[in-house]
Amino acid sequence: MLTFIIYKLIICVAVFGLSLAVAAYSTLWERKLSALLQDRVGPDRAGPFGLLQPLADGGKMFFKEEIIPNVSNKFLFILGPSLVMLTALMTGAVIPWAKDAYVAGKLYSMQITDINIGILYLFGVVSVGVYGIMIGGWASNNKYALLGSMRASSQMISYEIAMGIAVIALIITSGGTLSLREIVEQQDAGFANIVWQPLGFIIFFVCALAETNRAPFDLPECEAELVGGYHTEYSSMKLGLFLFAEYINMFISSAVMAAFYFGGYNFPFAHELYDAMGLADGSKWIALIGFGAYFTKIFLFISVFMWIRWTLPRFRYDQLMNLGWRILLPLSLLNLAITVVVEFFRGHITF
Amino acid sequence: MQLTNRSKVVSNKVQTAMEQLYLPGILKGMLITGSHLFKRRATVKYPEETRPVAAVYRGWHVLKRDENGAERCTACGLCAVACPAEAITMESAERKKGEEGLYREEKYAKIYEINMLRCIFCGLCEEACPKEAIFLTDRLVDTEYEREDFVYGKSKLTEKIDKRIDVSKRQTLEVAEFKKLPGLKHNEMWEGKNLNKGNKH
Numbered sequence: 001m002l003t004f005i006i007y008k009l010i011i012c013v014a015v016f017g018l019s020l021a022v023a024a025y026s027t028l029w030e031r032k033l034s035a036l037l038q039d040r041v042g043p044d045r046a047g048p049f050g051l052l053q054p055l056a057d058g059g060k061m062f063f064k065e066e067i068i069p070n071v072s073n074k075f076l077f078i079l080g081p082s083l084v085m086l087t088a089l090m091t092g093a094v095i096p097w098a099k100d101a102y103v104a105g106k107l108y109s110m111q112i113t114d115i116n117i118g119i120l121y122l123f124g125v126v127s128v129g130v131y132g133i134m135i136g137g138w139a140s141n142n143k144y145a146l147l148g149s150m151r152a153s154s155q156m157i158s159y160e161i162a163m164g165i166a167v168i169a170l171i172i173t174s175g176g177t178l179s180l181r182e183i184v185e186q187q188d189a190g191f192a193n194i195v196w197q198p199l200g201f202i203i204f205f206v207c208a209l210a211e212t213n214r215a216p217f218d219l220p221e222c223e224a225e226l227v228g229g230y231h232t233e234y235s236s237m238k239l240g241l242f243l244f245a246e247y248i249n250m251f252i253s254s255a256v257m258a259a260f261y262f263g264g265y266n267f268p269f270a271h272e273l274y275d276a277m278g279l280a281d282g283s284k285w286i287a288l289i290g291f292g293a294y295f296t297k298i299f300l301f302i303s304v305f306m307w308i309r310w311t312l313p314r315f316r317y318d319q320l321m322n323l324g325w326r327i328l329l330p331l332s333l334l335n336l337a338i339t340v341v342v343e344f345f346r347g348h349i350t351f
Numbered sequence: 352m353q354l355t356n357r358s359k360v361v362s363n364k365v366q367t368a369m370e371q372l373y374l375p376g377i378l379k380g381m382l383i384t385g386s387h388l389f390k391r392r393a394t395v396k397y398p399e400e401t402r403p404v405a406a407v408y409r410g411w412h413v414l415k416r417d418e419n420g421a422e423r424c425t426a427c428g429l430c431a432v433a434c435p436a437e438a439i440t441m442e443s444a445e446r447k448k449g450e451e452g453l454y455r456e457e458k459y460a461k462i463y464e465i466n467m468l469r470c471i472f473c474g475l476c477e478e479a480c481p482k483e484a485i486f487l488t489d490r491l492v493d494t495e496y497e498r499e500d501f502v503y504g505k506s507k508l509t510e511k512i513d514k515r516i517d518v519s520k521r522q523t524l525e526v527a528e529f530k531k532l533p534g535l536k537h538n539e540m541w542e543g544k545n546l547n548k549g550n551k552h
């Protein structure tokens with residue numbers, strides 16, 4: 001029992017630390033990549049190659065003056081960013097980071113918890129995240145902040161529908177399981193799901209951009225119209241939490257996409273490689289290599305997120321809604337229909 | 352009612368189905384930005400790396416000393432008059448006995464200030480100076496935190512004795528010849544004298 005608790009504790013702290021570290025270095029990578037895409041050099045002053053830049057940024061955030069508007073509701077004002085950060089960190093719990101491995105003679109799973117409704121949990125937590133933005137925007141008692149948070153919530157709710165339907169199609173393809181672990185495992189044997197769900201992937205990807213409030217869907221924080229959007233009134237580390245949560249969300253949604261559509265920690269010819277290296281199932285090395293492969297995919301996804309941000313201008317609000325309701329929703333329904341037909345012929349579903 | 356014939360009919364072109372997909376357009380845009388990953392950087396890592404500047408670049412001024420180390424400026428104020436930005440102020444003082452090694456002329460600038468925020472680096476002060484005392488150099492003016500720090504006094508302008516600044520590139524023969532043109536009154540004292548030798552009357 002004690003070892004179980006310690007093991008869970010270790011893996012919780014590891015995932016927590018991993019999310020924070022990846023998010024911190026995503027901020028650096030974002031700045032670096034934007035610089036590279038714009039023919040600049042980018043941050044390189046703090047530490048070797050600017051590697052300490054995230055620390056400097058974080059330190060700056062902490063030392064900024066903390067301002068809580070008089071007319072705001074203090075409790076809700078503080079609750080907003082806390083909730084956003086909390087939900088952002090919670091989503092990491094169901095993601096399978098690597099294959100099970102024997103440590104000191106016992107088989108451990110590299111996942112905080114493998115609940116059989118992992119996807120539902122994920123969607124539940126993500127949709128609670130919008131409350132943080134709503135509450136924060138409302139508690140600021142500022143019209144810009146309120147408008148920003150309204151945008152955020154309507155955008156998230158609209159895109160969640162298309163996203164959910166795309167995921168239903170994915171669940172059908174992967175044999176009706178809601179557990180992320182099983183979804184990843186079943187891609188080990190066959191192809192990655194992207195082969196069966198190309199349209200679904202595109203829909204999911206676009207929705208993920210909207211869900212994480214990334215460009216071109218970053219209307220909630222549209223500087224041109226809304227000053228800072230829902231975080232207009234926030235300063236110091238509370239603002240930092242909002243911004244930071246965006247990067248954690250980006251990391252998690254990249255991880256989810258890699259798990260759903262690109263086989264997570266599996267990669268082509270993995271078994272051939274493991275055989276050639278003479279590794280037995282449950283070896284630590286398999287877990288490590290798989291983790292590396294998973295992380296490469298996540299890194300690529302994060303980079304694509306950023307690449308898109310530094311390429312596209314922001315959508316207009318009506319375009320955003322049009323795209324969500326009139327294009328993505330019908331497309332996702334079409335994708336669902338196609339999936340059902342394809343899966344029927346593949347013999348995965350019977351009537 | 353049409354007022355001018357310059358008005359244009361706005362094209363409210365309806366997007367084609369292909370354009371409405373957005374994806375091809377987005378991919379095209381991403382390829383364009385992506386190609387910039389491999390382009391040459393347009394910026395340089397400034398303090399370590401500087402862009403090449405011309406030998407006659409107009410930057411941070413220097414108040415030259417003559418070859419004996421005496422300040423050449425005689426506080427005539429011609430530079431201040433010439434300055435279109437009114438960036439130069441000075442206060443003159445009389446040279447005391449025993450200060451001949453410090454100041455070449457009998458009258459010298461006790462205070463000489465250039466406001467680097469006003470200066471437009473036109474180089475007219477250099478052109479106006481009859482004593483070959485002020486030159487612009489290829490040094491860039493430093494960044495500062497306070498506005499007052501941009502007012503450069505003599506401590507920042509005068510050439511250091513042990514760190515002489517070569518302005519021979521700016522002090523071309525043509526310039527020297529130009530300054531010796533008859534009709535420019537102040538040239539008379541250069542008559543028959545070597546430019547780089549100190550001018551002792």
Ligand code: SF4
Nearest residue numbers: 434470471473474476
């Ligand atoms: S360079 Fe031009 S603007 Fe600057 S001090 Fe000399 S005359 Fe004035």
Ligand code: SF4
Nearest residue numbers: 424425427428430480
């Ligand atoms: S720098 Fe030249 S022009 Fe200006 S006061 Fe001195 S001698 Fe006169």
